[in-house]
Amino acid sequence: MSQPGEIVYFEGDFVPSDRARVPISTHAFNYGTGCFEGIRAYWSPRRQELNVIRLREHAERLLRSAKILHLEPPEQLDAARVEAIILELLARNDYHEDVYIRPILYKSGTTIKVTLAGIDSDLCIFTQPFGDYLDIRKGLRVMISAWRRIDDNSIPSRAKPTGAYLNAALASDEARARGFDEAIMLTADGHVSEASSSNLFLVLDGVLVTPQATDDVLVGITRDCVMELARERGWPLEVRRVDRSELLSADEAFLSGTGVQIAPVTMVDGRTVGDGEMGPITSELQRAYLDVVRAEVDDRPEWRTPVGVPEAAAPARRS
Numbered sequence: 001m002s003q004p005g006e007i008v009y010f011e012g013d014f015v016p017s018d019r020a021r022v023p024i025s026t027h028a029f030n031y032g033t034g035c036f037e038g039i040r041a042y043w044s045p046r047r048q049e050l051n052v053i054r055l056r057e058h059a060e061r062l063l064r065s066a067k068i069l070h071l072e073p074p075e076q077l078d079a080a081r082v083e084a085i086i087l088e089l090l091a092r093n094d095y096h097e098d099v100y101i102r103p104i105l106y107k108s109g110t111t112i113k114v115t116l117a118g119i120d121s122d123l124c125i126f127t128q129p130f131g132d133y134l135d136i137r138k139g140l141r142v143m144i145s146a147w148r149r150i151d152d153n154s155i156p157s158r159a160k161p162t163g164a165y166l167n168a169a170l171a172s173d174e175a176r177a178r179g180f181d182e183a184i185m186l187t188a189d190g191h192v193s194e195a196s197s198s199n200l201f202l203v204l205d206g207v208l209v210t211p212q213a214t215d216d217v218l219v220g221i222t223r224d225c226v227m228e229l230a231r232e233r234g235w236p237l238e239v240r241r242v243d244r245s246e247l248l249s250a251d252e253a254f255l256s257g258t259g260v261q262i263a264p265v266t267m268v269d270g271r272t273v274g275d276g277e278m279g280p281i282t283s284e285l286q287r288a289y290l291d292v293v294r295a296e297v298d299d300r301p302e303w304r305t306p307v308g309v310p311e312a313a314a315p316a317r318r319s
């Protein structure tokens with residue numbers, strides 16, 4: 001039996017991770033020409049089952065990013081095929097714990113040329129055990145970054161291009177170097193966009209508010225989960241342009257993302273959010289989200305795709 005994460009998907013095959021190597025001349029390595037997804041699967045002790053969260057939506061977003069970036073994979077890859085590969089990969093690795101899944105569509109050609117069209121692309125996927133990325137019971141202290149969020153007219157912000165994460169890394173390093181937990185980035189014209197790798201929600205006078213997609217946010221799948229949970233509760237929700245001063249005066253604030261899950265923000269640029277503790281709306285959304293993804297409740301089965309028992313987990317084919 002393989003070690004968790006030992007089997008990866010590379011060049012159309014399931015192989016041991018030490019066989020997944022690319023030449024240093026790979027286009028994606030030189031120019032950041034790839035796009036990726038971050039997906040989670042949660043182990044449910046109650047059901048003895050591993051569930052991948054919103055798998056279809058992640059597969060579709062990967063293919064949408066690929067289309068924007070001219071990343072045509074070699075095989076006929078549709079969302080159903082991406083899903084099937086991920087499910088088989090998880091089964092082969094035989095996880096009994098929470099997992100992070102990282103599919104990357106990348107320019108695998110070795111041509112020295114700054115272009116997207118006409119360069120070969122390929123899909124690779126690795127997985128790894130993954131618990132809480134940060135302590136989500138504790139409030140985060142965030143700062144408004146001096147780095148602006150990439151503008152959709154510079155690098156498509158709706159895609160998840162690998163190279164664009166330099167922008168996120170610069171902002172998040174700046175925040176940590178200054179003693180904060182995370183950075184909130186503004187758009188080029190100074191409106192609130194999102195955190196380095198998660199979306200932002202505020203509660204303002206009882207209304208849940210999140211920046212509109214056209215303010216250079218990555219349209220997050222967890223953001224969509226939050227909005228569904230809010231609508232289900234009949235809570236007022238506004239998706240709109242958000243001013244910096246609204247962020248500085250919110251009653252509650254939280255981040256949403258596959259990695260951070262739902263993480264309360266309790267301080268922005270040295271100003272306490274609300275009373276400095278996780279607020280009631282954040283707390284209810286966090287509880288409801290985790291209950292569904294961890295399959296503690298049977299609601300919203302459409303968010304979870306169970307990984308089959310690993311009878312498909314034959315040893316990796318070797319070429």
Ligand SMILES: Cc1ncc(COP(=O)(O)O)c(C=O)c1O
Nearest residue numbers: 197198199218220221222257258
């Ligand atoms: C820049 C950015 N914004 C937002 C998100 C949150 O998106 P999702 O909820 O789909 O993980 C992510 C994470 O993927 C991200 O990288």
